Amino acid sequence: MRLRAYLAFVLLVSLGVGAWAWIVEGPPQLGPLALLVAMGVLSFQLREPAVSSRFGFSFLSIILLASAVITGVFGSWLVGVVSTAVDRDQRRWSATVFNMSMTGLVGASGAVVYRLVGGNTAPDTLVGPAELALHVGLPLVAADVVGCLVNALVIAGVFHFDQGVPFLVLVRSVLAGSGLAYIGYGVIGFLFVVLWYPVDLGASSALLIMAPLLAARWAFIQYGEEVRSHERTIDTLVTALGTKEPPAVPRSRRAARLAEWVAEELGLGPHQIETVRYAATLHEIGHLGVPTRLLRRAPEAVSVAERRVIDRHCVMGARMIEGIDFLEDARSGIRHQHERFDGGGRPDGLVGQDIPVAARIVAVTSAVEDLLEATGETQWDTDTAVVARALQSDPGRFDPAVVTAVLAVLEKHGRPHAASTGVSR
Template identity: 70%
Template structure:
């Protein structure tokens, strides 16, 4: 699994950041060439070829904005097979040829970043006493663990951290995503996988030298990885199929209530930010995003005349009919397997934290976390519209409204929402309309 970025300059500091990373990578390569042992040519060429192939056949989207390739495994193995300079070369060369990237700035940044990952891993391996090449021959299991295993796994962890820091920096400057939020996103999305990279990279090295298989070990490693890639491609296609289903449902809602499309996208963005602030795992963040996107899908079962009228003009009976949209929405998506967990977030969005809400009178933590987040997100949408001017209300005013009814919302979710709004601002633009 590998993280790369497409760069579109949006911050005046971004060009300086890109130039700094590129310069640091070049200086690192030159110093490694001058000061450290140089690798044998043919293993280096083989590793470069493997790196280029793995990057070119990577799967660009397996969910959670993460791409999958074998390059990280090749870089880890390069630290022990070709040393610091070799790992830097493998990382740099592998990303210089990118058939999917048309911006030279992004290609150069990705190559520089990958070179730094290789060099950081190689340097960590060397500093921890890791042996290279034929130095592994004749060692018993305990010696291999001390001089190859642990240094290589440590090199893998360092490469993971360098990747997360460099990538989070460029995305922060390019897209405005808070550095800490992006750092956590990268680490939770690919951090655990790096443990697997280290183990597979170690296996590659052991097969190459102590087992005496040499270059043939590349075939033994690549074959199962290609099978794994196939599985990830299928998973990515399944995720894209889910997104198409969501888009179809939102489009259907938009044919009846056009303003609901924008509200759905804003709610999804804010709900995802709030879920990240609460530290929810990636799978649960996806559930929250689905629930927020479809939180008004039940409006398809509500008379259009009620949806078009201002909320304060509805009679109590009409308001009850409109409020039933959450139950109707949960029923509408029943049977869609990947939305099963999101259904409870839609159904229970009108529950109150004090237990006085609808439809089932749930209270406190018995209310699904997706529903607690959707409740606040929907309230933010309403609060953002200033009733006196029709313009956008200040975030401080929104915070006061959310905190004005202590029994309505989960206070932890409210606090996370305020933090998310302060960090990211208001998602997209605010439109007026009935939202509940």
């Protein structure tokens, strides 16, 4: 219900901004508007959608920046709205309407800021690079920054109301992923305007600007491919574990989802959240080095010596992924998952905050998963008080802040499912 109200709010605000811009400025020139709309549609259709589990990239923001100068506030709003109106990959009309509303707001907000900070609406009258930089370049930088912030805030809102993730955590995540890209957007947008006006190429500048636009898309694709290669590596490792211990696959997926929620609840940064997710997904990878007969034996039938062998899985798991660069930070989360907050754990007897945060989170989330398996729960319908009592029954074992966060996200989300979890930006 809150999500629907938020989507309706974004739609109404966007429509209000568009109506205000029409009243204040009137219609833009049809020729430039049609060209920019066509370029916007093309950029949105050529977007790189699978950069992360939640977000994708397009270079539509470059077109919106140029529109701020060439077509004004209403033109920028309309370019944003129309460019995202057709989405061949989106099956939900509500998501399409949200994208239209959001990109309209991003375009209009950038155009408004461009004018507020003294941006020139007739750059062909400017003489020399100094005037261009002062009256076009700097205002476009301001418009770029504001567009980036509006994009982050609106996207964060929809995921906050849909998934319950803390709002500021989502804002930081969007900015961390797209902030550097927006710097490139500003440079290319400025180049587009310079070619259009001072160089006096007009609409022909679109042909020249396609080269850097396609280069930007290529960079997005490479980044997206790198992210996907990381996920394929993780999937390969989990699959290998599954050939030996099939139940470990859904268990790892659930633990990773729960750990990601907890990291978000704790307000960790985007890189830390990613590290936590990797560590939780692979927290049992060391079982590949444990004899299968021990893994299949009931806990009460395992001797003390055999328990020591099983418990070494965290050290073995950390060694197994050594040399995989993107998992380097996650190694400590795997190695130290059996440390105790009071210092009585293994393998190194770390105490309190000296234990890596990923390890402190994995320790609690894996314990929750073990508890649910032991009680035979297939759906989350148990009062979290049961989990709270279990986690707090051994004082000093877990980080109290992590325990509190786990209980909060279980109340908010319920038990995660094994399946892993987009909005374009």
